[in-house]
Amino acid sequence: MPAEAGRGGHSWQPALFPGLTDTATDPLQIELHEVTFTVVDLETTGGAPDGGGIVEVGAVKVRGGAQLGQLNTLVDPGTGLPPMITALTGLTPQALRGAPPLPAVLPSLLELLAGSVFVAHNAPYDVGFLKAACRAHDYRWPAPVVVDTAALARRVLHADEVPDRKLATLARHFGTSVQPRHRAFDDALATVEVLHALIGRLAGHGVYTLRDTVEFVKAVHPVQRRKRSLAEGLPHRPGVYLFRGADHKVLYVGTSGDIQTRVRSYFTAAERRGRIREMLGAADRVEAVECAHALEAQVRELRLIEAHRPPYNRRSRDPGRVWWLKLTDEAYPRLSMVRTVAADRATYLGPYRTRRAAETVATAVYDAVPLRQCTARLSPRRPSTACALAELGRCPAPCQLAVSPPEYAAQVVAPVRDAFVGDPGQLVTALRRRLTSLAEQSRYETAAQVRARLTALLRSCIRQQRRAGLIRIGELCAARPAGDGWELVVVRHGRLAGAGYARPGIPPREVLAAVHATAETVAPGPAGAATAEETDRVLDWLEQPETRLVEVSEGWASPLGGAARFAGLLAQLEQAARRG
Known part of the structure; x- marks a missing residue:
């Protein structure tokens, strides 16, 4: 192949495994005896890939035990050869004189790699040098599937069998016909025999295909390997997927723009969540609900979680259990925390996922206006016992009839109702005034608490009013x-x-x-x-x-001068909270 072939960003990656088109749904689901491997070894000048040079390339292409091709060449690195490399390999600067430069060797190596699995001992090292070489000489790295015989040996061989996983140690253990000697071609030949010996041990672990091998090296949990067939036949479409147990109970619900690809990811080494592995162990099948687009999938996921309460979805912990703040409809209104919105004349704000979140917003209201905090239903004609807040002057004492219902409504209730359905300006002004006072008194911890309450109040009002416009x-x-x-x-x-x-x-x-x-x-x-x-x-x-x-x-509207006008202030408060 001419040295210029493949330049200009052209890919060297053809069909991954020619002749095996029946595995198109999963190109890695190939029996190991049918896989084409290219075993590579490099000798280098040492150092990092971007700073070192390749001085020798050895590669052997095999399938089913038969050799299909080979490459064995010295390479002129264009730099000096460190004495330690000479001592290790026996190569000298004189031996490299006249050898082809890397740009002349790289096309042949990439051609040999085409359509095969890349194999090396301590593969990240060799892959790093070859990627750097491709970048330096304007070739596209083909990104083949990589099998590292060192990593494979760590999974296959026990510590009492071999003291370490060095190539020389493995070659002695398996009695290879070629012994490694820090020369690229001989080391590649030795690695081929080590690879075949390791593959012979894989059957005892239930590993028969290339996908099995890749996942086995990555320490994919046996449950994940055993259950990965559950992903077969699922659509490559947006939608929702449901893991079901043997009793048809829904165990887990998820959503994705590509259902099959997402479900497959649960059976790879990337999935390390213990609760998900536990769920996979109990799963019997996966159902797919195709959706028109991502929004429909997200909505269906929410509804299915609420309907089935799957035990392995964190959101299943009381998905419909929320809290609302209710400004009651009585002579002297107060705030009450309720679980549902009733068809009454009260005013509501929410919902909140936790009672604590609702309490934070209620406390913001109490910081801004002296709304009564007692829970008794007060009579506008008959006085009752005063509470401590009234005695401290933090409540207008409607219990003592110190304020009439119209006065209480105008001075105390109206700013709260306005905040819930329209303009929270009066509450915001009062809270900001309180923040200024606390800062002047150097009461920074209390000021931070008030700031958090104001943030929660604004966020809640903006969301509710934004939502209300669409609900109407x-x-x-x-x-x-x-x-x-x-x-x-x-x-x-x-x-x-x-x-x-x-x-x-x-x-x-x-x-x-x-x-x-x-x-x-x-x-x-x-x-x-x-x-x-x-x-x-x-x-x-x-x-x-x-x-x-x-x-x-009908018209889509938000209240003029509503909570949304404080969006900039909310952003400032949130930024201040992040800064601490």
């Missing part, structure tokens, strides 16, 4: 370009009622009409027709710059 809309149709087609949605009262995808060449309007005709009928509830998390996902999709609104049943 009876029906909204939207489209977003994706790939060469269009993602389409029908949203009703904040709930994803229908989803579709218009492929290239298909009019999006026709697909949207079909999605609309089959969309879910949605009845609005006090807090919308979906969970807050689902509505947030839909909003994130709708607010992308490329999304186009197609039809809206």
Whole structure:
């Protein structure tokens, strides 16, 4: 092959294993006796790959025990040869004089590597030098599958069999016909025999294919190897996957833009979570629910987790268990923490995943206005016993009828109700004034607490008002370009009622009409027709710059001067919290 072939960024990677097209669904699922290996050894000037040079290349291409090709050549590194390399290999500067330079050798080596698995002893070292050489001489590294015989020996051989995993030690242990001597070709030949001996030991570990071997070297858990067939036949499409146990119980729910690829990842060395390995041990099958696009997959995942409560999803810990802050509807309103939103005249803020999060926002309100904190239902005509807060002057004492219901509503309740549904300005002003006072008194720890409460309050108000604008809309149709087609949605009262995808060449309007005709009928509830998390996902999709609104049943609006006007302040508070 001419030395110039393959330049200009051309790839040297043909079909990975020619003649084995029946493994297209998994090109690594090949019996080891059918795999073509190219065993490589390099002698170098030492040092790091980018700073050292290759002085000798030895490579042997084999399949099923038969030799298919070889390369054995000295290489002129263009630099001096360190004395320690001469002492180790026996090579001298005189021996390298007249040898071809690396640019003349590299094409032949890359051609030999084509369509095969790269094998070396301590492979990262050799791969590092070859990658550096490809970069330096404008060749694309073919990125072959790599098998490291040193790593394989560490997994196959016990410590009482060999004292170490050096190539010379393994060659003696297996009685190879060629003994390594720090010369590239002889070391490559010895590595071939060591490889074959190690492969002979793999069957005892249940390893028969190239994929088995790669995963075995990476210490993939036996459960993962045994169960990887569960990924077979799954679609390469966006959607949701459900791991089910022998009793059909849903164990785990996940989502991905490519279901099969994602499920396969659970059976690789990259998956090290103990709870997932435990789940795989109990799994009997995997079901796939194909979706039109990623948004539908995310929403279906949320709904399936809430419906099945799979034990291995962290989100399954009470997925529907949330808290709301309720500004009660009574003569002297107060804040109450409740689990659901009722169809009453009260005002709600939330939801919150934990009671503590709800309490943080309630404390922000109490820091800003003297809203009563007692839980008794107070009469506007009959006084009752005063609490400690009233005696300290931190409550207007409605229990003692010190303030009338209209005065209490105007001075105390109105700023809170406004914050929940519209403008939180009065609460923000009061809290910022308190922050300034605390800073002037050098009470920095207390100031940090108030800042955290203000942050939580603003974040909560912005999210709720953002959500409320969409929940009020009876029906909204939207489209977003994706790939060469269009993602389409029908949203009703904040709930994803229908989803579709218009492929290239298909009019999006026709697909949207079909999605609309089959969309879910949605009845609005006090807090919308979906969970807050689902509505947030839909909003994130709708607010992308490329999304186009197609039809809206009524205006989409947010309160003028609402909480969103404090988004900049919220960002500053969050940045200050990160700085500590």
